Amino acid sequence: MSHIRITKLFSFETGHALYGYDGKCKNVHGHSYKLSVTVIGKPINDTSNVKYGMVIDFGDLKKIVKEDIVDVFDHATVFNKNTPHVELAKELQDRGHNVMLVDYQPTSEMMVIDFAKKIKKRLPDNIKLHALKLQETDTSYAEWYACDN
Ligand SMILES: Nc1nc2c(c(=O)[nH]1)N=C([C@H](O)[C@H](O)COP(=O)(O)OP(=O)(O)OP(=O)(O)O)CN2
Numbered sequence: 001m002s003h004i005r006i007t008k009l010f011s012f013e014t015g016h017a018l019y020g021y022d023g024k025c026k027n028v029h030g031h032s033y034k035l036s037v038t039v040i041g042k043p044i045n046d047t048s049n050v051k052y053g054m055v056i057d058f059g060d061l062k063k064i065v066k067e068d069i070v071d072v073f074d075h076a077t078v079f080n081k082n083t084p085h086v087e088l089a090k091e092l093q094d095r096g097h098n099v100m101l102v103d104y105q106p107t108s109e110m111m112v113i114d115f116a117k118k119i120k121k122r123l124p125d126n127i128k129l130h131a132l133k134l135q136e137t138d139t140s141y142a143e144w145y146a147c148d149n
């Protein structure tokens, strides 16, 4: 049976700020992120399996990405916990805002690395993460490919 890649698209609204950056993105601002998740595997060959003909049910892939990424990042503001932004984060949290502290600079590149780690942990053994594309704006995106890593 052939290996087939299947892809599901997600979107979420997230705020961030790049501490120490030399441009406008050092300010707190937000993006309508678009995330494309591609996995690879062989379609199930067993006619008695309810998932016959599927690499992975799109719904099962959606559950993983929703639980570990979309529901966590949507309408949150992400700050690098290794910077003084941690104080701003605390103030916002104390005032009831949805803040996420991460261990990295929240660029598209670093976020896509984080997402790859999270998704890989959740996939069944027979399904491999092939690629992620994280689109920050209409003109800017970062990609993670298994073959590069
Ligand atoms: N390599 C990276 N460069 C920049 C990142 C990033 O994650 N990786 N992020 C930013 C900012 O978050 C910014 O909001 C997005 O940058 P940019 O594409 O430059 O945004 P513009 O609105 O100016 O895009 P145009 O379409 O060119 O107007 C900065 N850099």
Ligand SMILES: [Zn+2]
Pocket: 016, 025, 029, 030, 031, 136
């Ligand atoms: Zn930004």
